[in-house]
Amino acid sequence: MGKYLWIVVGVVVLVVIYFMGGEWMGKNIGDETGSLSPSPVSGAVNKPAAKQSTAPVSTKSYTELVKEYEGRRIQFDQYCQATPKDITYKNGTSIMLDNRSGDARTITLAGTKYQLSGYGYTTVTLSSQSLPKEMLLSCGSGINVGRILLQAQILQ
DSSP states (O other): OHHHHHHHHHHHHHHHHHHHTTGGGTOOTTOOSOOOOOOOOTTOBOOBSSOOOOOOOOOSOHHHHHHHTTTSEEEEOTTOOEESSEEEEETTOEEEEEEOSSSOEEEEETTEEEEEOTTOEEEEEOOOSSSSEEEEEEETTEEEEEEEEEEOOOOO
């Protein structure tokens, strides 16, 4: 009887070691990828999905573009909320659409879709023949998360 008890204990120990998967040594079997955390993509200028552009790709860094587009940058957070939510620009103003989430986003501005990678951005020139013009922003499944009022430029 004692012989069978030792065999059962041995089998139980082997099963426990098998299912623990080597955690006693500080590594998990099957977890070969490690942990990955998203990092910002600098210099990635995404093209509109619905339009093809022949404009040259910007050679400026993300930090340089943030400074250049100060007051003309709309950010989208991890919940696809726009900041600022409501803003007014003059016709012909160039703005930056900035995805501050690690997830890729589809940003829709006045019916035109822009594909932004995680931490990606693009620049857009706002223009309309009929002014004033209300331009709605959507992010992913979030409809009308922001609004741009486009007004005529004052000629001097």
